[in-house]
Amino acid sequence: MAQDDVVIGSAARFTFHHLPNRTFSFLENRDSRELLTKWSMNGRVTAQAFRYDQYFQPYQKDDFVLAFFQDPDVTSHLKLLSGSSGQWTTLGTNIKKVEAREVPCTQLSMSLFDCLHKENIVKESGYISKCLDEFVDDFIISDELRKVLLLEDSEKYEIFSPSDRQEFLFLLFKHLCLGGAVCQFEDTVDPYLEITKSMYKELLSVQKDPDTKQINIISSVYKVSAYDENGLCYPSTRPHEQTFAYLIVDPLKRHVAVLYHGFGGGIF
Template sequence: MGTKKASELLMKWNLAPDLKLVRFKPSKRVNAANGKDMMAALLSSPEVCGALQTPIVPSQEQAAEIPVEALACTVLNMNFFDVLQEDNEVVTDNGSVRACMDEIFEGITVQDKLRELLINPDESENAGVFKEADKKELIYHLLKVVCVGGAMCQAEEHFGEWKDMTKAMYKDLVNVSKKAGGGGIEIKSHAFLVDKWGESEVFKTKSIHNRFYVVADADYVNVLYKPFVNFW
């Protein structure tokens, strides 16, 4: 996806200018699989917090108390999203997103079945479209970031733009390499969801729509940070 097109969509979905996608190269090799230790170092770093424009956590000890949940990075193609078109319940065969009655959930107005499914799964009739294991995948969380957007998100009528942006973000965040012996490809990255409920001091205000992800390999740490800003 071109930079200009991506910028226009981020504005349309009210993700700009608050969304931050930043890559860091640590001064020493990181243990990408150890989410707690890595997050403690990141969140107490003035350089990292300055780049993300987040409040600095005073110490590594306090940073280590912020909840971190490991996510899977196993998806290698966009067939992952085909379930949305099964029985035409959420997305139709031509890619149109089905509309629904207006609903306001924690400051966001929802008018389609896809965003309803992602924002309010407890009450959505399509809550079972994605399996529980699918919801632990990083790419599912990225879909949620772009579809939910901000408080003033202008939702898409077709799934294509959301799918393309999710794919572009995923490719930017994960490290894909060939398996030893030429047996296909694999993802070398480890992904983490930080502060699932959006209530810690890494966000200026509390909101279930706050998003913070860390995707790391042996050499780089990628961060996606999106605080939710209420319209009112």
Template sequence: MTATAATPATAAPFHFVCLDTKTDCVLSEPSIDGLLKKWSMKGYLRAQRYSFNEAFQVYQKEDLARAFFGDPHVVSTLRSFPAGKARAAHEVAVQRVPCSLTSTALFRRLAKVGVVRGEDLITPCAETQVGDIVINDRLRRILVDEEDEDWDVFTAGERAEFLVQLLRLLVVGGKWCQYEDTLTPYIDTARAIYKHLVSVEKDPDGIVVVRSVVLKVVAKDEDGEPILPLNPEHPQDVAFLCIDPVRRIVNVLSHHYGEDLVE
């Protein structure tokens, strides 16, 4: 899965309207809000919803992303921009993210390889470090460290899935994360956020399938400096657009790993 080349954020036939406020987002639900504070993600993980009136096809993903980050209304309303970075993008790199999972069933494998034990307890391990991510339990290790002996519990395709990327984002957390002792809070939070961002429908055979198109994006200014995410080289600094082509909705999810923030 490779990213498309960054292209200028010129005008395209998409126009956006912000639909929500800070209080009607899944991240504001009391149970999730408390966990995000504990994981040092409160205010750093942000979700926001926009509508657009034009028909969308997957082949237009670059056009939509460019139009989104070039829209003055988006620039003035999007809360994902770090402090001082709220401006129209000059170019946007777009990468399609697989998004086909409709349940969290694949995470049951974690118990089979000893990542969790007993009453949902996460198994500790000797402390190691991957980049600046400190690892001292099996859950973080199996999600981050390719040298883990059970790395192949998930295939490369499964690890690329948006839901798995979302779980990894939550498990690693923010810069001053206080980690959980049990797996369930991570799974429940990932499921709730995923359901908020992604739309499903039934196919002709009555099977529930995901209809949303998920894009990982990097928006840059005219000097080629990233404005969202601010540090795309860091695995915890990310931005996604989740597009529902039927309802014509764009859900934005972003996470900033660090200390400098808006608000």
């Protein structure tokens, strides 16, 4: 089955339990919250945790994700923003099918972004080089960073390879840089890098190989969407590049973290 094939039907091999006491420091930390507010994401981004009981292997991801969205403890606790009211609600619907795309997470450092300095997109001081304003969909491109993230025909788009752009670390960074509907962009790159790093470290689990002594990421990450009888319902009924949901599976703790953001203008 292809990585993002639609899975239809019923999957009850896995059972899940909400973990209400699990907190995420990148949402609780005052400095993080201030930045997320500035980027129009605070109050529209959330992270939740669930425990599962059965042994999971990555080849089971389609059954696993379908079972997740059909589990009653998930449907009664999984948060999303209502498209009509803009308020938080829970999934609370009968999921008929899901899409789950595996997201690579191989990066063990922030060196992926060194090219931003080498290509003078970010100056030695950390300041982001400006450019003439351009508009792409809901985004204003006013600097070279957003240009290299969004414009495929830009001169320096290829400094990040196609495989780089699929990495979970890159996607987190891009999501933070693009922000919400009334995002106030940063003049320097450091805040984006710092929050990206803290989110990445907290969401993923690592393990040291006893033989090689190397650190390996053991989590699996899936970008997900779910459909009920009326069509797409999660992460929203209206697709948007900045409306996303990722499931991060820790096979040792048997935990699933859900990172969710709903694009919009409201700040709570």
